[in-house]
Amino acid sequence: MKKIGIIICIIYLFLSVSNMGYSQKNVLHLNILEPGQPQLNITLIPPIFLGTQKNYDNSTKELVDKFYQIFLNNLSYLPFLNLINPDALIGGEKINGVTLRDIDFGKFALNKIDLLITIGWKIIEKQNIKIEVRTFDVYTPSLYLGRGYIINKQVHTYLAANKFCGLFMKKLTGRSGFFQSKIAFVKRLKNGSKNLFISTPQGYLQKQITFLKGIVLSPAWSWDGKKLAFTYLSNNQHKLLIWSADGTIKNVFIPGNTIISPSFTPNGEIVVSSDMKGNPDIYLLDEKFKVKKALVSSWAIDISPSFDKKGDKMAYVSSIYGNPNIFLYDFKNKKTIRVSYLGKYNTNPCISSNGKYIVYSTLTDKGHRIVLTDLKTLEEKIITNGPGNDEHPVFGPDDYFIAFTSNRSGTYKIYITTKDGTHPRVVNTGEGEATSVAWSKTPF
Amino acid sequence: MWRKLFLQVITVLFVGFLVVGCAKKKIPTHSQPTVKQSQSTSLTQEDLTKKTTSNIKTGPEQGSKVDEYAVTSEEISSENLNKESNKIVLPEEAEKEIKKRIYFAFDSYELNNNAKEILKKKAEILLKYPSVKLVIEGHCDERGTEEYNLALGERRARAAYEYLIMLGIEADRLSIVSYGEERPIDPRHNEEAWAKNRRDEFKISN
Numbered sequence: 347m348k349k350i351g352i353i354i355c356i357i358y359l360f361l362s363v364s365n366m367g368y369s370q371k372n373v374l375h376l377n378i379l380e381p382g383q384p385q386l387n388i389t390l391i392p393p394i395f396l397g398t399q400k401n402y403d404n405s406t407k408e409l410v411d412k413f414y415q416i417f418l419n420n421l422s423y424l425p426f427l428n429l430i431n432p433d434a435l436i437g438g439e440k441i442n443g444v445t446l447r448d449i450d451f452g453k454f455a456l457n458k459i460d461l462l463i464t465i466g467w468k469i470i471e472k473q474n475i476k477i478e479v480r481t482f483d484v485y486t487p488s489l490y491l492g493r494g495y496i497i498n499k500q501v502h503t504y505l506a507a508n509k510f511c512g513l514f515m516k517k518l519t520g521r522s523g524f525f526q527s528k529i530a531f532v533k534r535l536k537n538g539s540k541n542l543f544i545s546t547p548q549g550y551l552q553k554q555i556t557f558l559k560g561i562v563l564s565p566a567w568s569w570d571g572k573k574l575a576f577t578y579l580s581n582n583q584h585k586l587l588i589w590s591a592d593g594t595i596k597n598v599f600i601p602g603n604t605i606i607s608p609s610f611t612p613n614g615e616i617v618v619s620s621d622m623k624g625n626p627d628i629y630l631l632d633e634k635f636k637v638k639k640a641l642v643s644s645w646a647i648d649i650s651p652s653f654d655k656k657g658d659k660m661a662y663v664s665s666i667y668g669n670p671n672i673f674l675y676d677f678k679n680k681k682t683i684r685v686s687y688l689g690k691y692n693t694n695p696c697i698s699s700n701g702k703y704i705v706y707s708t709l710t711d712k713g714h715r716i717v718l719t720d721l722k723t724l725e726e727k728i729i730t731n732g733p734g735n736d737e738h739p740v741f742g743p744d745d746y747f748i749a750f751t752s753n754r755s756g757t758y759k760i761y762i763t764t765k766d767g768t769h770p771r772v773v774n775t776g777e778g779e780a781t782s783v784a785w786s787k788t789p790f
Numbered sequence: 791m792w793r794k795l796f797l798q799v800i801t802v803l804f805v806g807f808l809v810v811g812c813a814k815k816k817i818p819t820h821s822q823p824t825v826k827q828s829q830s831t832s833l834t835q836e837d838l839t840k841k842t843t844s845n846i847k848t849g850p851e852q853g854s855k856v857d858e859y860a861v862t863s864e865e866i867s868s869e870n871l872n873k874e875s876n877k878i879v880l881p882e883e884a885e886k887e888i889k890k891r892i893y894f895a896f897d898s899y900e901l902n903n904n905a906k907e908i909l910k911k912k913a914e915i916l917l918k919y920p921s922v923k924l925v926i927e928g929h930c931d932e933r934g935t936e937e938y939n940l941a942l943g944e945r946r947a948r949a950a951y952e953y954l955i956m957l958g959i960e961a962d963r964l965s966i967v968s969y970g971e972e973r974p975i976d977p978r979h980n981e982e983a984w985a986k987n988r989r990d991e992f993k994i995s996n
Contacts, residue, residue: 540972561972564937577940582925582967582993604944604968607937619941624948626941647941663938669897670938691897693935707935714935737935782936 374460374483374490376426378519378746381766386460386518389430390418393465394444396478402469409503410467413477416507416550417465420525423548423747424515425768430459444480451487459484474498479510491517504550515744523743523787530555530565530574531760531775532782542576542589547742547749547762547785549774555589562587564782568610569655571786575608575616586618586635598635607650612657617641619649628662642675650694654701655787661685661695661704672706674721685719688726692717694738698745699787703765705729705739705748716750718765729767736761740785749773749783880922880994884915888924892950894988897934899945901953905990909950912992913957920963926950927991928968929975931984936970943968950990965995 376383393410395402421427432439435457442448444466454462466478474496481490491514495506512525530544533554540561545552556562560580567574571591578585584605588596602620609617615638616631628642628651642648646666653660660675672686672695686692691709698704702721707714708728714735715728730736732754739750745765752761752770760773760783773780880888890912892905901909916922928947930939947966955961976983 563940563970563972579967579969579972582927582965582995584967603966604940606940606944621944621948626944647938647945649941650937691934693938709933 374518376519378426378521379765383426385426385428387430387458388421388427388461388463389432389435389439389454389457389459390414390421390463391432391439391441391465393467393477394441396444396466396468402475406469406473406475409475409497409500410465410477412500413497413503413507414465416503417463417479417511419548420507420511423524423762423771425764425766426519427461430457435459444478446482446487446489449482449487451482451484454484461490470496472498477506481514501551504546508546508550519744519746521744521746524747527743527786527788528571529749529760529773529786530567530784531780532562532565533775534779534781536778542574543775543780545773545775547747547773549760552776555593556595562782564607565784566607566609567784567786568614569612569787570614571788573610574784575610575618577605577608586616588616598631600629600631600635600637609651609653611653612655617651617653617660619651642673652695652697652704654697655699656701659697659701661697661706663693663695672704672719674704685721685724686717686726688717688728696740697721698741698765699743700745703741703745705741705750705765707735707737707739707750716748716763716767718767727767729765730763730770731767738782740783741765742785743787749785751781751783880915880919884919885994887911888915888922888994889992891989891991893985894946894990896931896984896988897942899928899942899949901949905950906953909953910957913954913959916954916959916963923963923995924954924965925993925995926964926966927973927993928966929973929987929989929991930971931987932971932974932979933984934971939970940968943970946988946990950992 393414421429437453437456441464444464449462462482462484464480468476470476475498476494476496478492478494480492482488483490493510493513497503497506508525512522515524516522524547527547528544529547530542532540533543534540539559541554541558542556542562542565543552543554558578558580560578563577563579565574565576574589576587578587584603586598586600586605586608588598600618600620602622604621604626606619606626611617615633616635617628618631619626619628625645626647626649627640627644628648630638630641632638641651641660642662642664644664644666646664647670648662648664650663651660652662658677660677662673662675663670664673669690671684671692673682674685675682685704686706686708689708689710692706695704695706704719704721706717708717713732714737715732716730716736716739717726718729719726730750734753736750736752739748741748748763748765750761750763751758758779758781760775760780761770762773763770890908892901892908916924926947928943928945930943934942944966947968951964951966954964974987976986
């Protein structure tokens with residue numbers, strides 16, 4: 347009898363431990379780079395005032411509500427989360443407070459909620475608002491992630507929501523960067539010029555950073571996120587310009603009439619396509635912007651270099667077989683392989699930071715589409731469906747999200763999707779055409 | 791006696807070498823339209839526009855080589871450095887012919903027979919009016935992607951450039967620029983518009 351009791355205890359302990367392991371591995375940690383991940387049900391309870399008496403005005407409440415809306419919007423970008431409206435919960439959304447002891451987790455478990463987020467706020471000195479955000483694992487139940495922020499103006503609401511969501515994504519998936527990074531893109535202005543703008547990937551905190559009279563094309567971030575190189579087309583001339591975070595622009599003179607698709611290597615050198623020898627070839631420049639050497643040189647068009655984080659691999663476009671196709675050069679073994687075999691017109695490659703994938707655009711009968719290539723198997727998969735043209739894909743810093751331009755709405759805009767092609771979302775870039783998106787690799 | 795003769799021969803050879811050397815300088819040795827100076831500058835955004843303008847005024851292709859052309863006395867008077875009188879006026883028909891566009895197939899920079907005929911007529915005019923300089927603009931339709939179209943536009947402009955050189959036009963009278971898909975002449979999204987937009991344009995530059 348005693349033995350049976352011990353065996354039951356061991357089985358119970360084993361089940362408890364294995365169940366905990368399941369919870370940790372399969373529910374609260376997701377490997378989003380692998381296919382077939384489950385979706386977690388998550389609910390965000392509206393902000394709860396934690397003060398003892400109402401000592402705030404409407405503008406303060408509006409800031410808190412703004413934070414809530416941004417937070418909610420941020421979560422909606424994560425396709426591995428299924429956002430449940432708290433109004434729809436059986437038993438209602440009401441909680442007694444924002445901490446572990448204030449919450450009846452049974453009710454949320456009954457609604458199959460995996461993660462619960464609470465926001466508490468109060469006024470502290472000098473009309474600052476203290477916001478506390480907590481995420482709970484409903485099934486454990488335990489605090490999963492908690493952070494506090496002090497805000498007093500609108501820009502803080504974006505920054506605080508992005509900071510928390512960045513930490514949350516990092517803890518949940520091991521990947522980060524989406525909420526801490528910025529995108530650059532080109533917008534056509536009413537005066538006909540095309541200038542550079544930057545914003546968060548969701549379109550927050552948008553800012554025009556160049557005010558030039560001509561046409562800006564093909565921006566590319568340096569790996570530290572402090573510089574943007576781009577082609578500038580004006581007065582019948584192509585120029586290579588480099589914008590720095592201090593607002594200055596360097597005009598780099600390199601030989602050639604046609605300057606195309608500048609890019610930064612991970613150690614800060616610039617690689618650009620120029621026709622200085624009669625064909626657009628890809629050149630590496632030194633720190634003084636002098637030509638160091640040709641990386642790709644042929645009779646054909648060679649453009650659009652893109653590097654992985656180690657600088658071991660370079661994807662580029664070459665028309666050496668007659669039509670534009672994607673090639674991959676491996677600096678270690680000094681070998682080039684052709685990567686694209688779909689269709690006859692493949693351009694705009696971007697290699698992921700980890701060097702495992704390439705995205706590019708292919709021309710189909712229905713327009714351009716985005717293709718993801720697994721560099722291990724060279725398997726190609728079209729991940730967007732238009733309508734119209736989906737072009738110029740770039741990986742985000744997490745190698746999970748992809749930004750691209752599309753005219754599916756009639757005008758070219760920036761869209762965000764994932765490497766699986768899920769859930770394309772338009773980035774709010776405001777009025778006018780937005781193209782040539784570049785995604786910074788480092789947090790700002 | 792022999793020493794004097796030897797010195798005379800050496801002198802003649804030296805002068806001959808100088809003459810031949812100078813003559814060589816007048817012949818373009820390669821067909822690169824414009825090679826920019828290899829230097830970099832830090833500029834404010836406002837300065838950038840000024841600097842650009844300044845580069846164009848002082849660049850090697852902009853009038854600084856006026857004295858190098860073998861011109862007749864009549865042409866000398868029309869090419870003095872006074873800006874007002876520096877403007878080149880071609881007869882209407884010739885100007886029309888010079889500005890005539892040439893067109894390309896999709897993703898191609900091959901000159902078809904019609905384009906070659908048009909370029910031959912341009913070459914005749916350029917040979918007749920040696921002070922005329924051309925900017926050849928390469929353009930693409932919207933179907934390609936931006937960066938590749940920029941490269942393709944370059945190849946289209948260069949195809950016309952090289953053909954004109956082959957027909958005897960001096961390289962330093964021609965420059966090329968690619969606008970890719972940035973300047974369509976027909977904004978519609980159909981085959982008719984695309985065919986019009988895949989083109990080279992020719993602008994007279996002073």
